[in-house]
Amino acid sequence: MLELHNISLSVLRDGENQSLLENIHFSVPSGHLLAIVGPSGCGKTTLMKTIAGLKEEDTGEILWQGRNLAEDGDLHPSELGYVPQFSIAHELLTIEECVTSAITLRTRQNDDESATALLDQTLKSTGLTALRDRQVKILSGGQKRRLGLALEIVTQPTLLLCDEVTSGLDPKSEREITQLLHDLARADRNRIVINVTHNLGNLSLYDTVLVLHEGRVIYHGPPRALAHYFSVEHAEDIYPKLARRSAERWADSWDRHRDAYYATYELAPPGTLEPIDKPKIVSDREPGKISLPKAKAPSIEDDEDSQSPPPVEPQETKPHHKRKHHRHEVDEAHELPGFLTQTIELLTRRWTIFWRDRSQLWLQLAMLLGFPLLVVIFGFEGIPQVRTLSQRADANFIVEAQERSAHLQSQLNAGGLVSGLILMQIVLVTLMASNNAAREIASERDILERERLGGLSSSAYITSKVLFLGGFVVAQTVWMGLFVELLCHGIPGSLLIKLLLLLLSSAAMSAICLGISALMRTPEKATILSIYLVGFQLPLSGAVLALPKSIEPLAQPFIAAYWGWSGSLSTMKATAFYDAVRQVTTTTLAPWNIAAFVLLLHIIIGLALAYIGTKRTQWD
Structure with a gap:
């Protein structure tokens, strides 16, 4: 009762x-x-x-x-x-996939046979057996309501x-x-x-x-x-x-x-x-x-x-106790699945949806191939020429005073080109990261709310998102760094450290945008805020125009692009290019290890925000 x-x-x-x-x-x-x-x-x-x-x-x-x-x-x-x-269901999944996912996330089954039996029983009781292979996006209103009921009765509530x-x-x-x-x-x-x-x-x-x-x-x-x-x-x-x-x-x-x-x-x-x-x-x-x-x-x-x-005399009420949010204990048959089971199911489901979303596939492919090409256009001819000018200058700079003016100009060109190429890579990978993560949680907020009420672990949910987005972070940054390095015949500095900082910059922006996505109620709000965040990276990095000394220490801690850019440039200290870079910027350059540490802090903060956002109820 x-x-x-x-x-x-x-x-x-x-x-x-x-x-x-x-x-x-x-x-x-x-x-x-x-x-x-x-x-x-x-x-x-x-x-x-x-x-x-x-x-x-x-x-x-x-x-x-x-x-x-x-x-x-x-x-x-x-x-x-x-x-x-x-x-509330993913549009690109079939009825059977939606119900199977609910069974995996909400129940413990002894084997595949028991899970299949529960699936068949649920579809039969809601009149969906004949429609099990249809995708959610083509269902009628009544069929979607039946699916909503099917997703809830898998636990026999x-x-x-x-x-x-x-x-x-x-x-x-x-x-x-x-x-x-x-x-x-x-x-x-x-x-x-x-x-x-x-x-x-x-x-x-x-x-x-x-x-x-x-x-x-x-x-x-x-x-x-x-x-x-x-x-x-x-x-x-x-x-x-x-x-x-x-x-x-x-x-x-x-x-x-x-x-x-x-x-x-x-x-x-x-x-x-x-x-x-x-x-x-x-x-x-x-x-x-x-x-x-x-x-x-x-x-x-x-x-x-x-x-x-x-x-009417008011009825006596007992003293109010704040409602506790721990779960009432139930028997073993009704225990929730473990962290690993929920994580694997969420990750598998997310990749299934991704491969079926043709527009997202084409967009990812366009960014993966197009953005590195955009960087190479500016550095394909410039880097070899700058390297030659720099090497000749090292030998003749002191001896041939008459070439000082030409050498200074070559230094400015070299410094501007190297600094620009590094910054361009950083900004482009953060732009891709923002595109990947900004809508990731907000676009399925209603599904998350329903599944959390059904016992979904926030930790499992965030872990599945980290693993899913992590695949894009690695693929996009490694491809960007190696492609540019190969076609530009090598940008000065340690390749491994530059790849690490590029990856951390992308991961930091992914984590922060994932946090924004978790805190926002709609994907539109999350997308707009993430775009603004990426837009601020270029002017506030200090790479193009130096910030006032009074503002620089206040802005830099929050700008991922600054740490990726300055850390990468600091790896060139052993080369003549470092002097060239210092000719075109007065912004303080952080050592690469400090930059890597700050970017790790960005990642931790972003994931903490994402966790907090998923724990907070946002039902309409």
């Missing part, structure tokens, strides 16, 4: 507390299908998220199977299924919360989904299914209906008693009638009639595990339908012409 005792929740808006839920008080027995209805903005989704633990109530208690969630911890992922309004899964569907599809919810509630006598819906015309399959108005419960009973209670001809006429009275008066009226309705329709009030003790009402009702008894139940019209009802 699910019991809510005087649940209230408010938020601070414009400096004032705005109540979202007010003294919510009801219970739902096992094997039950409940509809939560009410006008837009009445608190239906907020109530669902509070039950699921996504929002924390200010006062009151939520009990699940007699267990106080505030004292004993949240529902375990195996106990809870939460289906958002719109199906005892509490299934559905947030408007029938919204926007045609009448036939809506009734099919409602029938599916009815069947899921009946399939397990210990299961409770709760569905938020706007439609009041398709309630016959529900056991009871909970009506919310401005965050208050104003009715909880069988669907066929709705019209009787509100004194309307059809249930669809309820919403217009709600505007005639304040939510407080509706709630006060329900408080007076609630016990009589619970007794009449054999419903269990909160705080009891059995219905009210009274003679059974004999009826030939069908499963899921409740027939009206001959005795007339109290009607809301009884209060319509009366004065405002007398104030």
